[in-house]
Amino acid sequence: MHQPSLSQLRDQDPDLAGLVEAEARRQFEKLRLIASENYVSPAVLEATGSVLTNKYSEGYAGRRYYEGQQLVDPVELLAVERARELFGAEHANVQPYSGSPANLAVYMAFLNPGDTVMGLSLPMGGHLTHGWSVSATGKWFNPVRYEVRADTGRVDMDQVRDLALKERPKLIWCGGTAIPRTIDFPAFAEIARETGAVLAADIAHIAGLIAGGAHPSPVGHADVITTTTHKTLRGPRGAMVMATAEHAAAIDKAVFPGLQGGPHNHTTAAIAVALREAARPEFADYAHRVVANARALAAALVERGFDLISGGTDNHLILIDLTGKGVPGKPAAKALDAAGIELNHNAVPFDPRKPFDPSGLRIGTAAITTRGLTPDRMPQVAAWIDDIVQAAARGEGGEGTEGAEGRERERVAGEIRELLADHPMPGWAPAP
Numbered sequence: 001m002h003q004p005s006l007s008q009l010r011d012q013d014p015d016l017a018g019l020v021e022a023e024a025r026r027q028f029e030k031l032r033l034i035a036s037e038n039y040v041s042p043a044v045l046e047a048t049g050s051v052l053t054n055k056y057s058e059g060y061a062g063r064r065y066y067e068g069q070q071l072v073d074p075v076e077l078l079a080v081e082r083a084r085e086l087f088g089a090e091h092a093n094v095q096p097y098s099g100s101p102a103n104l105a106v107y108m109a110f111l112n113p114g115d116t117v118m119g120l121s122l123p124m125g126g127h128l129t130h131g132w133s134v135s136a137t138g139k140w141f142n143p144v145r146y147e148v149r150a151d152t153g154r155v156d157m158d159q160v161r162d163l164a165l166k167e168r169p170k171l172i173w174c175g176g177t178a179i180p181r182t183i184d185f186p187a188f189a190e191i192a193r194e195t196g197a198v199l200a201a202d203i204a205h206i207a208g209l210i211a212g213g214a215h216p217s218p219v220g221h222a223d224v225i226t227t228t229t230h231k232t233l234r235g236p237r238g239a240m241v242m243a244t245a246e247h248a249a250a251i252d253k254a255v256f257p258g259l260q261g262g263p264h265n266h267t268t269a270a271i272a273v274a275l276r277e278a279a280r281p282e283f284a285d286y287a288h289r290v291v292a293n294a295r296a297l298a299a300a301l302v303e304r305g306f307d308l309i310s311g312g313t314d315n316h317l318i319l320i321d322l323t324g325k326g327v328p329g330k331p332a333a334k335a336l337d338a339a340g341i342e343l344n345h346n347a348v349p350f351d352p353r354k355p356f357d358p359s360g361l362r363i364g365t366a367a368i369t370t371r372g373l374t375p376d377r378m379p380q381v382a383a384w385i386d387d388i389v390q391a392a393a394r395g396e397g398g399e400g401t402e403g404a405e406g407r408e409r410e411r412v413a414g415e416i417r418e419l420l421a422d423h424p425m426p427g428w429a430p431a432p
């Protein structure tokens, strides 16, 4: 049973309703370990599905290009105010459609084509939009990339400083998509100040942890902060850019009319709902539980001989190098998915393999913590992962395998279904 109800959809478009219901059941029955995913509340789902989707609102509150904004303006202002309050930011823009447009807005605000941008290399845990070659940000700007240290798996701050002094980037990004350790915002800020660069913190992965006090905040250090709203922050798929008052006008102008047209008001409303939820004490507790689960899972994986980048985690994310396990990331991820464990293959630092078939796996604990799983369950989760990775290394366990190979996969999937049956999912429950 979907909550909010899908009764109209079932009536009008049973094919589509069937697919949504099946996806909901899939999310209910699987151990969802994709580090950038979560489960939103029914209130967030209701706002996302509201009539606000009908309205065009190019511009900003009080300065729109369409009439009829009597209610949309207060919706957007609520989201802006809640973002500012939750993060302590001087300015917030809640209109970016998602993380990549939010990051592009930073380029639009501060750089001209050809200017130098510095970011963490993608295979080292950075993001495409931090100047990677296949992205517009790597094609239209001059990217220079820092890395993590081979011996520690942590960002090499000496290299960041040396490179910044040598290349004099206009913009420095910190943050990324596969960083298991705390980001040292004050150290980045010092380098940016020393070299005259704008410092942008991409906190998409850790925004919920920051909101809940489980990771230090970049506010007061970074000039501009971008985040998606749907990862640890547990809101709808959307994004925000926060900035100091000094940069507010440049950021707003970059988002609209620089890059986007009308904001998605239904998403803005859902962001406002999620921000209100994230301001509650229960959310701070959730953020700390996410980290406790990740630490417990990392320890259990290490005990089973997994090689973790940086040796563990400080946040929600674990990056595994499978080289020593005798199987690359992609077949392992496929075998795990078939066994009810959903995660993604991922490049690891200094990966000799190609990005589409890399050496690693990325894991996150945001979604399973929302389901109420606790650290004492993590040794079992590590055991399931280990069993299936070993099966994958033997060439077993993928979708379609039969006999003893299939039985292992079905055993793990069945045990996971049984565990999760007792852990409610926001937004959906099996029919009684």
Ligand code: DSN
Pocket: 035, 036, 099, 127, 177
């Ligand atoms: N897709 C996001 C992630 O999974 O981290 C990055 O864009």
